[in-house]
Amino acid sequence: MLNPEIEKKIDELLSKMTLHEKLGQLNQQSNEHGMEAENREMLKNGEIGSFICNTGHFGPTDGNPAHNNRKYVNELQKIAVEESRLGIPVLYGKDVIHGHNVVFPIPLAMAAGFDPDLVRDAYTAISEEAANDGIRWSFSPMMDLSRDPRWGRCVEGYGEDPYLGSKMAAAAVEGFQGDDLSRRENLAACAKHYIGYGAMEGGRDYQKSELSDYALRNYYLPAFKSAVDAGLRTVMSSFNEISGEPTTSSHYLLTELLRDELGFDGFVVSDYNSVLQLKKQGVAETNADAARMSVSAGVDMDMADRCYLRNLEKEVAEGRLDESIVDEAVRRVLRVKFELGLFENPYVHYEEADIDAHKALALRAAEQGMVLLKNKNGALPLSESEPVGFTGDFLKETWRMFGAWTLDGVNEWANTLEEAVRKNFPEAKANFSHANNLIDRYDGVMESDTVVLALGGHPEGEASGLATLEIPEDQKALIKKARMSAKKLVGVFFYGRPMALGEVEPLFDAILWCWHSGTMTADAAANILYGKTNPSGRLPMSFPRVTGQIPIYYNCTPSCRNVDEYYPKEPFMYKNYRDTTGAPLYPFGHGLSYTAFEYSDVSFDKTELSPEEINGGKCFEVSVKVKNTGDRTGDEVVQCYIRDKVASMMRPLRQLEGFERITLAPGEEKTVTFRLGLGELGFYGKNGKFAAEKGDFTVFIGGSSYAPEVGKVTII
Ligand code: GLC
Numbered sequence: 001m002l003n004p005e006i007e008k009k010i011d012e013l014l015s016k017m018t019l020h021e022k023l024g025q026l027n028q029q030s031n032e033h034g035m036e037a038e039n040r041e042m043l044k045n046g047e048i049g050s051f052i053c054n055t056g057h058f059g060p061t062d063g064n065p066a067h068n069n070r071k072y073v074n075e076l077q078k079i080a081v082e083e084s085r086l087g088i089p090v091l092y093g094k095d096v097i098h099g100h101n102v103v104f105p106i107p108l109a110m111a112a113g114f115d116p117d118l119v120r121d122a123y124t125a126i127s128e129e130a131a132n133d134g135i136r137w138s139f140s141p142m143m144d145l146s147r148d149p150r151w152g153r154c155v156e157g158y159g160e161d162p163y164l165g166s167k168m169a170a171a172a173v174e175g176f177q178g179d180d181l182s183r184r185e186n187l188a189a190c191a192k193h194y195i196g197y198g199a200m201e202g203g204r205d206y207q208k209s210e211l212s213d214y215a216l217r218n219y220y221l222p223a224f225k226s227a228v229d230a231g232l233r234t235v236m237s238s239f240n241e242i243s244g245e246p247t248t249s250s251h252y253l254l255t256e257l258l259r260d261e262l263g264f265d266g267f268v269v270s271d272y273n274s275v276l277q278l279k280k281q282g283v284a285e286t287n288a289d290a291a292r293m294s295v296s297a298g299v300d301m302d303m304a305d306r307c308y309l310r311n312l313e314k315e316v317a318e319g320r321l322d323e324s325i326v327d328e329a330v331r332r333v334l335r336v337k338f339e340l341g342l343f344e345n346p347y348v349h350y351e352e353a354d355i356d357a358h359k360a361l362a363l364r365a366a367e368q369g370m371v372l373l374k375n376k377n378g379a380l381p382l383s384e385s386e387p388v389g390f391t392g393d394f395l396k397e398t399w400r401m402f403g404a405w406t407l408d409g410v411n412e413w414a415n416t417l418e419e420a421v422r423k424n425f426p427e428a429k430a431n432f433s434h435a436n437n438l439i440d441r442y443d444g445v446m447e448s449d450t451v452v453l454a455l456g457g458h459p460e461g462e463a464s465g466l467a468t469l470e471i472p473e474d475q476k477a478l479i480k481k482a483r484m485s486a487k488k489l490v491g492v493f494f495y496g497r498p499m500a501l502g503e504v505e506p507l508f509d510a511i512l513w514c515w516h517s518g519t520m521t522a523d524a525a526a527n528i529l530y531g532k533t534n535p536s537g538r539l540p541m542s543f544p545r546v547t548g549q550i551p552i553y554y555n556c557t558p559s560c561r562n563v564d565e566y567y568p569k570e571p572f573m574y575k576n577y578r579d580t581t582g583a584p585l586y587p588f589g590h591g592l593s594y595t596a597f598e599y600s601d602v603s604f605d606k607t608e609l610s611p612e613e614i615n616g617g618k619c620f621e622v623s624v625k626v627k628n629t630g631d632r633t634g635d636e637v638v639q640c641y642i643r644d645k646v647a648s649m650m651r652p653l654r655q656l657e658g659f660e661r662i663t664l665a666p667g668e669e670k671t672v673t674f675r676l677g678l679g680e681l682g683f684y685g686k687n688g689k690f691a692a693e694k695g696d697f698t699v700f701i702g703g704s705s706y707a708p709e710v711g712k713v714t715i716i
Contacts, residue, residue, distance in 0.1 A: 002265060006338040010331050016086060019313055019323065022330045025049035025088065026301050027309040028269060031076075043079040043090065047309060049333060050091040050301060051076070052272075053135060054407060070348040073134030081346045089346035091337055093137035093269075096187070097156060097405035098122075100129035102358040102413070103518035105369045106403035106496050107142060107168070111158040111540035112515065112591075113368035114637040115661050116171035122365055123175025125358045128185045133408070134348040136340050137188040139236060139269075141172035143223035144193055147551040149541060150203025152464030155404055155496035155516070157198060159540030160553040160588060162219050163656045166226035173230040181233065182341030184349045191227040193238030193271060195253055196220050200240065203465045203550070209240045214649060216242065217684035219555075225262050233266035233336050237299050239274055246281045248274045249290075254298030267300040267332035276305040287311050292321050300329035359413065359520060366517035366524035368635070368661075371537035372510070372592040373501075379488050379509035381531025381594060382450065384428040389445025389486075390418065391433040392454035392478070394494045403496050403516030404461030413519050417454050417492070420522035425530050451486040452529065453479060456494030459516055469500035469547045476504060483507045492525055502545030502585055513537070531594060536635035536661070538591040538704065542566075542584040549580065554588035554705040555652035567653060567706065589639050589656070589704035595630025595666070599638075599702060602710040610716055614692050619677030620713045624701050626672060628664035637661050640674040641700040641707055647693050648685055654705050657681075674701075676713060 014022075024042075028050040031039055042048050053069070073092055080090045098104045104122045105113075113119070123141075130138065143165055146154035158165040169191065176189040196216060199209035211220065224235070235258065237248045247253050248270055258264045275294045276287060284290035288311040295308060302308040315321035337343065372380065382388055394401070398414040415423065418432045433445045445451055455475045458464075470476075482489055491508045493499070496516040505511065512535065514525045527533040542552050552566065559565050563574040565582045576582030605621040626638055640658035644651040658674035676699070682692035694715045700707040 002335070003339070006335060009338060010334045013086065013088070013334060014327060014330060017330070019316060019326065021046040021086060022326050023309050023312050025330045025333050026295070026326070027306060028052055028093065028301050028303045029306070030054070030304050039076070040079055043076060044083045046084045046086060046088065048080070048090060049088070050093055050137070052304060053092050053094040070132065070134045070350060074347045077346050088334070089337060089342040091137055091340070091342065092134050093139060094130065094135045095140065095405050095407060096126060096130045096135060096138035097140045097142065098126075098403065099362070099406060099518055100126055100133065100408050101410045102129065102355060102362050103402045103406045103409040104362045105366050105515055105517035106155045107157055108155045108159060108496065108540060109369035109515035109517050110365055111164055111168050112371055112537040113365060114164070114538050114659050115368055116167045118361075118365055118368065119168055119171040120175040121361060123172050124178065125353070125361055127176050127178070127187045128353045129358065130187060131185045132348070132350050132353060135187060136342065137190065137234065138176055139190045139192060141169055141189060141227070142192050143169040143227065144198035144238075145220050145223065146198035146541070147553040148198070148200065148203045149469055149497040149499070149544070150466050150547070150550060151198065151200050151205065152460035152466070152497065153205065153462060154198065154541065155460045158223070160542065161540065161555060161656050162222035164540055164659070165223035169223040169227045170230035173227050173232050177231060177233065181339045184345065185351070188233040188266075188336055188340060189227070190234040190236050190269065191224050191232050192236035194224060194235045194258065194268070195238060195247060196242045197238040197240050205463050205465055206239050209242050211242050213688060214684065214686065217688060221257075224258070228262045228264045232264065233339065235264060235266065235268045237268055237270050237274060239271050239277065241281060246278055246283060248299055249278055249283055249293040249297045251297045259298065265332070266336055267329070268298055269301040270294060270299045270303045272303050273305045275299065275302050275307045288315055291315065295329055296321065296325055300332050362518055363520040363523055366520045367527060367533045369515060369517060369537045370524055370528055370535055371513040371539055371590070372528070372535040373513050373543070373586055373590070374505065374508060374511040375592050376509045379490060380512070380529065382428075382529050384425055384530060386450055387429045387448055388450045388452055389431055389433065389448030390421065390452045390454065391445050392492075393475070394454040394456035395432060396434070397456065397494070398522070400456065400459055401494055401516055401521035402459065402518055404459045406518070409519065415522040417522045417525060420526035424523060424526050424532070428530065449487040450490070451482045451488070452490045452492055453482060454492045454494070457496070460496045467547070469498070469544065470503060471499055471501070479504050479507050490529070492529065494521065498541050498543045500544045500547050502580070505585060534594045534632060534634040536591065536593060536637065538589050538637045539586055540588070542588050543586040545580050545585045548577075549584070552584050555655050557650040558653055587705045589637070590706070591637070591704070593634045593636070595628055595632050595634040597634075597636045597664070597703065598627045598629045599624055600627070601625040602701065604711060604713065607712070608714050608716050611692070611694060614678050614681065614715055617677065619675045619680075621673055621675055622699055622701070622711070623671050623673040624710070625669055626662065626664065627669040628666055631666050633663065633665045635661055635663050636703060638672045639702060639704065639707055641705060642676065642680065643698040643700070644681065644683070644693070645696045645698060647683070647695065649683070651683065654700060656705070681715065
């Protein structure tokens with residue numbers, strides 16, 4: 001709902017603006033070294049509406065908060081506010097993806113926590129720190145659904161499921177924006193990358209996505225819709241094309257779908273240079289064509305290439321672009337600036353953030369996201385009296401555990417795994433090997449019966465695709481060497497993306513997947529290894545056995561034949577592959593605990609509803625009792641899946657439509673109830689309309705996507 005007061009102020013301001021000043025508001029500039037003098041001049045001329053603060057003076061690239069940039073931000077803001085003709089404040093934006101000085105787990109790891117409330121709290125804390133540095137707009141949350149871990153940017157999103165992605169996206173938007181965007185510590189969120197970027201063919205960044213409207217609406221759109229419904233104020237268009245049309249020049253995607261259908265009323269920013277890139281994509285002949293096509297499609301602000309500022313004045317003057325399109329774009333940008341309170345409070349108002357509280361929250365997020373993939377014969381947790389040899393290339397690591405896009409992370413605040421074990425478990429009988437190269441490092445721990453291998457990979461993110469997901473040969477060699485003498489072999493992995501562990505998985509007694517979990521990664525891993533914390537993470541993406549299985553994802557549609565597909569069953573007549581199975585190594589939603597949970601007493605409040613009742617808001621309620629039958633407190637992520645058995649289009653074998661993280665003491669039992677209504681049972685049909693169709697819906701409830709069938713409901 002728009003604020004009439006703000007709209008009135010925009011009308012007044014717009015009426016005074018020259019076309020050149022309007023285009024200035026649509027120009028987002030970087031501040032690379034060497035551009036400072038020119039930028040000051042442009043600010044005076046009203047030619048910069050926003051700065052991207054990732055580098056240069058703005059970014060304390062050494063991550064030291066003492067090198068903050070608020071002084072510099074205020075200095076440039078003063079020029080805009082006091083020296084330009086209309087005094088319109090500048091909006092400072094940055095990639096605050098999963099932390100500022102205190103780094104939280106990568107978004108994929110936060111999704112593994114299945115805890116939207118914690119994600120909301122995390123982004124509230126993150127916003128406080130970023131706002132102290134003068135940032136009031138974050139180019140996040142990234143919500144590109146991805147089924148392909150070859151694509152390095154899968155770590156920036158929430159995995160392969162639209163329901164989980166929707167819950168996480170809404171939580172992040174609410175965390176950034178708070179309940180009053182004008183408060184100094186709140187940031188405008190930016191849903192990116194709109195849209196279909198995660199469907200990159202081959203996991204090759206900046207390439208092509210081939211998506212039907214049916215797939216787009218049912219898998220890739222829900223998170224964006226959820227973000228818009230949560231009050232989202234900005235969107236970033238994506239680099240990719242969808243079936244021949246670049247998103248940056250798609251009026252259907254940016255205006256008809258995003259605005260007219262979803263009701264988004266904030267502003268759209270291009271991705272970096274993606275306006276000019278329309279020429280590279282072969283749909284624009286000149287820079288002017290690119291600028292005109294993009295703003296006409298619905299991209300309001302042009303990131304970094306000055307294409308709007310340099311070309312649209314002539315396009316309007318010569319009648320190829322109606323100025324009303326420029327006015328509408330400027331209106332949206334000014335709307336968010338007014339909502340942020342920038343006109344009343346343009347300068348950074350610094351208030352010390354509670355860094356210790358943020359670290360404690362980051363530790364909880366890291367612990368909740370780590371996934372115990374395997375634990376044969378209770379190999380974990382380790383006891384402090386058990387002699388353990390630690391080695392591996394991530395034993396002395398800090399920065400690479402932070403993950404992608406950690407522009408302001410403070411390295412000194414992080415422990416290595418060795419430091420975390422020594423500090424948090426001083427009584428533990430642990431020794432640490434530090435030979436130079438990986439295979440020699442093993443020598444220092446040869447005599448230990450229990451060996452822990454800390455292995456990991458470089459932070460992923462943009463332009464970091466991998467054609468193979470098997471772990472590096474030197475890590476494999478170390479694993480095989482350790483297996484020859486260790487009685488108990490534990491793998492602790494620090495990769496941001498799922499890897500193909502099919503070859504090495506059998507060699508381990510236990511595998512703990514730690515992702516890249518930010519400042520507190522090592523402390524969280526040590527706490528789980530030694531049992532201070534009971535692991536509770538669940539996989540937001542399927543883990544393949546081998547790279548060649550990709551894309552492999554749990555919400556796949558049924559095969560036309562009896563094959564050994566994602567959900568193993570016996571007997572089957574056909575095999576998906578000759579050289580492996582069609583099932584993942586670990587399915588979506590999978591994760592082990594140090595305790596055990598028992599499900600019982602499933603009940604439905606009703607099993608039939610009419611279409612009118614469903615469309616009128618009625619829903620089915622299914623309840624289940626969950627009991628902790630083990631000897632220690634633990635969290636269970638209770639998951640509810642459905643299958644629309646027969647519909648006008650093919651529907652997935654399972655689709656997550658509810659989850660709840662619950663904490664149970666030994667012997668404690670709780671009842672969890674899921675509501676299944678139009679939002680959960682409906683889908684976008686062939687006609688692009690969202691509806692729930694008549695028929696049976698099978699319901700599955702349990703601790704992963706392999707949950708058992710518990711009954712069915714019917715729309716009669
Ligand atoms: C990059 C990324 C985008 C980021 C933007 C600004 O190319 O695609 O996610 O927000 O540019 O850094």
